Amino acid sequence: MNKINFLDSVDWSFPVPISYGPNRINELPEICKTNNLGRPLLVTDKSSKDLPFMKKILQDLNRYSIKSDIFSDISPNPIDDEIYNGRSFYKEGKYDSIIAIGGGSGMDGGKAISLIANNSENLWDFEYEKSPINKLSSFPPLICIPTTAGTGAETESTAMVTNSELGMKLCVWHPKQKPITALLDPCLTVSLPKNLTAWTGTDALVHGIEAFCVNSLYSVADGMALQGLNLIGNNLLEVYKNPDNLNARGAMLIGSCLTGISFLKGLGLVHAISHMVGAVYDTQHGLTNAVILPQVLNFNKNEIQSKINSMNFAIFNEPGNFDNFYSNITQILDTLDIPDNLEKIGVKDNKITELAKKSSKDSAAFTNPKKASIQDLEKIIKKTIKKAR
């Protein structure tokens, strides 16, 4: 069993200012004014651009004489070419800032564009694993507004983008590019359909579980993970049943933000595998995670024993062992109508080795509590394709 050493010296970071509350979206023009943003570019994904609140946001900005437009040529799993197109759009329109709004895809699109908007660098020079580029002119001011609960992607510049040449989903970022604020308004999440409420909510749940299970001394993140898991555990099924329950939507949005912050600590094999399945088969991120979670829990069983009781308390409000935890989790997945194998969402069994090799290189694989060989990954992926729980 892994043990944390409290004699280690560690450096923890904490992200950016967060404004939370129903209808706080109405404060966006004021936030732009305060920060001298006269020409922000709203970046979102293709289908979010037609959501009713997008039109209203543009009108509200206009009313304050803030001339804005929308760039929405971003796919559900953003692709590098789209980010380069976004940079050209930003430069040609002479924008001065970026408002990244949407689910993880829209926000990641906006964040990735912000990394290259003021320079001519290749996006892949910002890959997470590489040393950060030093000689750069400043990044455009960035505001992040999540409309799913969710990826928790609103407090950092990290963005998951598919590298079209490698067929891999990779993380880009820069430590000096931070959102000036994350604006969390639960009213924006009420229009999220039932299936996406379940899938994005499970993504937030998986963030908390994987981050809490990372074997490192990062107490700030652990606290965030447990409080986030508690809010998600007590509200995910409620928002699935009653999508208009704004109180529960609010709890989910805060929960997803907290578990999003908690994975400053790292993630695990659910995300490592899911990123590559998403890159190869274009599957929805949260849905893919939800299918994969049980087999990764089984694989990690012995290494996460010391974390199980706290997670049982946080999510299910009762103590319990691994078997209790596992069966409670699968019960949630059943209630949320999550398919019980990846085959049902289009994943074939002829790319298992390719997926395993790619997953082993994902940064989330490095923080999984149990080291996985390519053969281990192949076994997990094989099971999740046929019988995931």
Ligand SMILES: NC(=O)c1ccc[n+]([C@@H]2O[C@H](COP(=O)([O-])OP(=O)(O)OC[C@H]3O[C@@H](n4cnc5c(N)ncnc54)[C@H](O)[C@@H]3O)[C@@H](O)[C@H]2O)c1
């Ligand atoms: N950067 C990070 O830290 C991080 C973390 C986790 C996931 N991600 C990335 O985020 C993406 C997944 O994000 P997601 O799960 O939020 O889904 P998503 O952003 O792909 O959105 C899914 C669908 O929901 C729609 N939608 C979004 N908000 C809506 C609303 N309020 N009402 C109605 N429809 C709405 C979108 O238009 C889209 O069609 C993946 O690309 C994943 O890799 C990033």
Ligand SMILES: [Fe+2]
């Ligand atoms: Fe995720």
